[in-house]
Amino acid sequence: MPPGISTLAADTPTLSSANTGFMLICSALVMIMTPGLAFFYGGMVRVKSTLNMLMMSFISLGIVTILWVLYGFSATFGTDKGGFIGWTSDYVGLSGLGITQLWDGYTIPVYVFAVFQLMFAIITPALISGALADRVKFSAWALFVALWVTVVYFPVAHWVWGAGGWLFELGVIDFAGGTAVHINAGAAALGVILVIGKRVGFKRDPMRPHSLPLVMLGAGLLWFGWFGFNAGSWLGNDDGVGAVMFINTQVATAAAMLAWLAYEKIRHGAFTTLGAASGAVAGLVAITPSGGAVSPLGAIAVGAIAGVLCAMAVGLKFKLGYDDSLDVVGVHLVGGVAGSLLVGFFATGGVQSDVKGLFYGGGLDQLGKQAVGVFAVLAYSLVASAVLAFLLDKTIGMRVDEDVEVSGIDQDEHAETAYDFSGAGGGAGSRKAVPAPSDTVAAAAPIKKVDA
Template sequence: MTLAAAHVDTGDTAWLLAATALVLLMTPGLALFYAGMVRAKSVLNMLMMSFVSIALVTVVWLAAGYSLAFGDDVGGGLIGGLGHAGMAGIGPHSVHGTVPTLLFATFQLTFAIITAALISGAVADRTRFTGWLVFVPVWALLVYVPVAHWVWGPGGWIRERLGALDFAGGLPVEIASGASGLALCLVLGPRLGFKKDAMRPHNLPMVMLGAGLLWFGWFGFNAGSALGANGLAAAAFLNTMAAGCTGLLGWLFVEQRRDGHPTTLGAASGAVAGLVAITPSCGEVSLLGALVVGLAAGGVCSYAVSWKFRLNYDDSLDVVGVHLVGGIIGTLLIGLFATAGMTGGVDGLLYGGGLAQLGRQLVAVVVVGGYAFGATYGIGKALDKAMGLRAAEDHEHTGLDLTVHAETAYDHGVLGHGAPVSHSHSALPTARKTRSQA
């Protein structure tokens, strides 16, 4: 079949090429975001955990992941087949909708990459790098790929049978990474000095730069999910912008009232929380809904990041507090704010649609969150028993940059030993300072 015969749209193809590059840029952006939040002794290790995920997930995706996620269903809505393993049968003239299938596969690959990389934030400072090299491909195949098929794949049960809505990845990206991060940090246990030592971000300008790159790439993530240069992409683009802004403002409002100081870390985190929440709903809600989704996420997530101190789980960089909680908020609020003009027929509760859609969204959240947590906990325990996932205590104390990579990010004395060099709006779980971003 020729491209012309398949009615490939050059405008759609050009936009998706750009969107794919934008989403790939999000992983280096995430690397900077995370690296700025850790102590100086673990900067390079944090960068490496994200960058190596690009290579690992790509190999797995091309070998079998794409086929299992987006191949024809062979498991009652649970998994696709291996007909396209190794990208078999997909050439330059294969078409998905109005774009080349190879481009669609690459676009979806970039989603899988950043989802795996997100988990690293929950276990920063204490994960064996060799263990991470094994964990990522195993997790991608056993957790991300099945959930992606459920939500987006042909015949996937969440999409086709349950009828839950998820435009750009609240379930397979945000909730799956957040629940998986929680499971893995429970397997590894807390960092040395958790709740005792001040674990402040060492470079807040780096955090802000990373957040800016994430925000920039998120337009490709969300608007690109329309798979076309059209009005739906434009609406998703504007909704993404709006929710990022209200997420930022909501977080800062809480900080000002609670702590008396709006912080740069809070601004970056609030923007990310708003963007996380709008991911599933950007193509399902109106502009008003997007504003509310972002505001709700910014406010709630600013409190959720402190839960780890009360519940005693060491989610180093708040993957649970931002991505899991933000993903749940955005996915559930579809049930309230969905409009038929965006969804093509489904209205949420506040637009006269009743409780049915909210119920569907809730079922999807519970199942995906539960599956991701349980499967990741099992993978983590198995790998920990087989090869050890926790870094040696002396390595963790010295810093993984030097002990694992034989490098340091900075060559000015005390910085190489991880001394805190910048302020943060959190250090210890006190009444006014409740967040530690590692």
């Protein structure tokens, strides 16, 4: 992403209605990714936690939007303060902006850039929620989201994309969020689950997805919305870079899905729908930082490598004993690290910049910069997120009671259930007892062994 670099645009930019319309469409596409994520995660949990999983994503749309307007945009993209945070008083409340004022060096209004970036800020904490399924108080989660975006996301996004941010100035390439979004969220997920602990019955009870069609729907919406996420991050469509990013997004996602399925077939003997959906997301994650620097052939390599690495990584939670419920660490952290580092190998020097990777004669310089960005964001997010979770756990408590977790978090936290089975198996006057939804649905769900 190239915010604030006037040299990449015309010397005297004027408002472009085409680019403005394009960016508004991209913003809407990124927005739909959060409901898509909600469906993706919602189908992966047991039926008794479906609504809670949906709400953990949807609440981010409310909380982060308000905080972004109040101070988040200023902290992220305001005037740099020491390389670590930004601040511009005119951005506070978005009250000092003219409706036709252009973003620095570009042909789109500041308001359009602000709303596009808002959608990134919304989905990033929502990604974390998948690691915490079944066991977190909704009120504690909502407070965590507010604190996390303030302490972690806004500063890290400034490091990576804000003019003057220290990783930006170092030359770290992150086209659309490998470090600021995916490594950030994946490391945060790991930090939080190390604090709050495992689900009741982890490695003992079956915890199969209750609705694989819902997972596939969510993955499809994510794939669709990701074109706005990635192609829109060039902030215009004048020089072809956005088009390259668009096709690389499709190519890498396809390669990752196929690579995950191939690994799954060799390792576990079956091609699963959950594997297809997870592989696609792994490819989307990996191409996000790298797609503006590589060729379509490079995108195939990035996707295939990420698909295999992420498929291998999801089983680590059983070997190492951390309970990453829906494989946020295995897909987003590992995929983000892979995609960010692979820039240092596959950057062609002919797309978003003249930077070349190792395989194109560029040596190890860019790989070193990418590694600094990867591990700086990983370390900061991991530690800061664990500290926030620890403080919340010791004050208001992060986890629901054990009996609530066992019986179902939806009814206790939201006073609702995702599905009404009260009329199943009989007419309107039937008094026949009906098994609990978690039993009837989970028993029918296929067993998936990719994380064995």
